[in-house]
Amino acid sequence: MENYDVIIIGAGPAGISTALHLQQIAPELASRTLILEKAQHPRLKPCAGGILPDGIHVLRDLGLDCNEVPHVRAVVANFQFEGRGVAATARDESIAFIVVYRPELDAWLVQKARERGLNIREKVPVQQVLPRESGVEVVTPDQVFRAQVVVGADGAHSVVRRAVSKRRPRFARTILLWVPPSPCSSHQPDQAYFEFSCIAKGIPGYVWDFPVELEGRPMRCWGVYTVSQSADGMRNVLQEIMAEHGYRLEEHRLYGGIIPQFAPEGPFAAPRALLVGDAAGVDPFYGEGIAPALGYGRLAALAIADAFARGDFSFQNYRYALLRSELGKTLRWRLFATQTVYRFSSPAVQRLIWQRSGGIIHWTIEHLFTGWARRGKRHK
Template sequence: MKDTAAYDLVIVGASFAGLACARAAAIRGLRTLVIEAKTDPGARISTTGIIVKEAADEIDIPPHLTRTVHGVRLYAPSLRSVDLFAPGYYFLTSNTADLMRWMAREAEAAGADIRCSTRLDRVERQGDRIFLPQTGLRTRYLVGADGARSTVARLFDLGRNTRFLTGLEIEYPELPEADPDFLHCFLDSRLARGYLAWVAPAPGFFQVGLATNGDTKPDLKAFLAHTEKLFGFSKVALKERRSGRIPVGGPVSPFAAPQVLLIGDAAGHVSPLTGGGIRLAFRYGRRAAQLIADHLTRHGPSPERVLAREIPAMRKKLLLRRVMDAAPPNWLYDQVIGTPLMNWFARKVYFHRRAWTGDSLENFEQRIRSRV
């Protein structure tokens, strides 16, 4: 007789990683459940939701949920700026709440169950199953996709994030004085120590925020005052505000135990340099599902053994994180902005290696500026 209270896979957290994992697992035939503490996957969003091209290549997102942005306008503390492009490269800014809801619907359409307003507070091992007392359910495998302060990591004594950036962000319905063709990024060790501030055009609104390391308290009001003449914030009504913590300590260790695995922010799958984690969430959320399915249904190897070889160590980015945490002086930013070396480095950070070599930077930039 089939155990109606049993799942092959329970995923804790309807996050980018959790929902990507759920959809892939359900497609591969696993009876899959996502439990989420929030009332709905799109509630209380704490991420800007900027999707780099590499992440857009991992998952096909409906265009009405995103806005395409090709350039980065990088500012020094003096507000002197340089415009950066890379042929063939783009970013997608998103309506993150609706994107999460869409991903949840896609997971459900594939066959996964999603239970919101459901918290994980205790677990018990029962033979070859993991029992979740608060739900009365058992599972063959448990995945923690429950954020930087993962409950799954705590309950199973797995590695936990210890280094964070603290971010504050607000939304405006419009910013008529902002150029919508750019991600506006601000280097300023006084206002955004260890990271940067940003103004990002999103679908139907603008996101404005900054993040700092543990040495400085974020002061978004000071940033708004500093850039008021560029964007005219005082002329527009505030729409929404949020805050969150970004793990920047690299992959946690251990990230798995027998029948248990961490993915996404819970696993530290976030760039220590840029704080970007959506691409890794999509990639390793789906990859974890593939490996778990192979393990449970096709006698495949333990998922954690395979992932341990595939997940990048991020050593160079951890080293660069130390440089950013040291907070280069503002006079240095002002001096190097727009120099060939700085432009080269900024393009490496923002555009990676995905620029198309069959097009010149000059031709690409001309097409973008003329909107051809």
């Protein structure tokens, strides 16, 4: 049986960030860490690929420059209700974001981790995680691995989360598609759009339209996000809004996905096991998960280094450390906004929020929704 100090399950942003942070914080542990990934990069990941500056900040602190990954910069983010609302410009550091194609971002992260000597094995699906008193057994089709600590970075359907807790998270739902730019669309090529009018149609969430580049060609990524526990009406609302921009939804391939929502009660950890990224729960308001996944990686690495230093693998403090962290505070604000904004299906209230409260939206985004990576560093 192969033995490791740490086994990270999943080589997405959360898993790779955990490993890279571990290498920064406790290099000796990183050299005895194994990352198991069921797919092979570049792998398909249905995701709109929007990365906010916090994510770029975390990568920069790891010595990684995401300019190496093909991306489009959204110079304006429009938050709208019925086509009218707030235009937040890229002069606002907290609002400017880049849009990547996820298979390219994730393959690049894996390549960088490998160049730094991290041990990643692809095409190894983890079937079971069995916590034992003196370690954890990680069962795959061909062999059983053993580790002192296991990190669940295995996404929305996490095997590790199911092994450590019976609690089922609340999931947000999404559908998305990539289309060429439409000559009939009023949307600007370098701008991103968040349209909240679906809330008044009983779909608490928004329809997005982001600029993106696929194989060097400018494209648009459209999709709908909802915190509703039912998928009813999602397709229709997307079809309706896209038709206004000259698209026929039925002509394109649709992808679906779920996003586990952050909840302060967790679960986040169990003896010898930690959860990060989607496995732990991410932003419930927008379904933003890339930057949070990268942020979780640092917190997990700190917790692992501390556990080995003290010989205490209970991870009792991980939840507390997360909730007290700038990332945790941001996720709580976004949960509060989710429970508040999406509750009101009245068009009058939604018009008031998106069309009349520009100053409040700007302030909220800048001070409560973003900036956690920068603030977290200040408090280090």
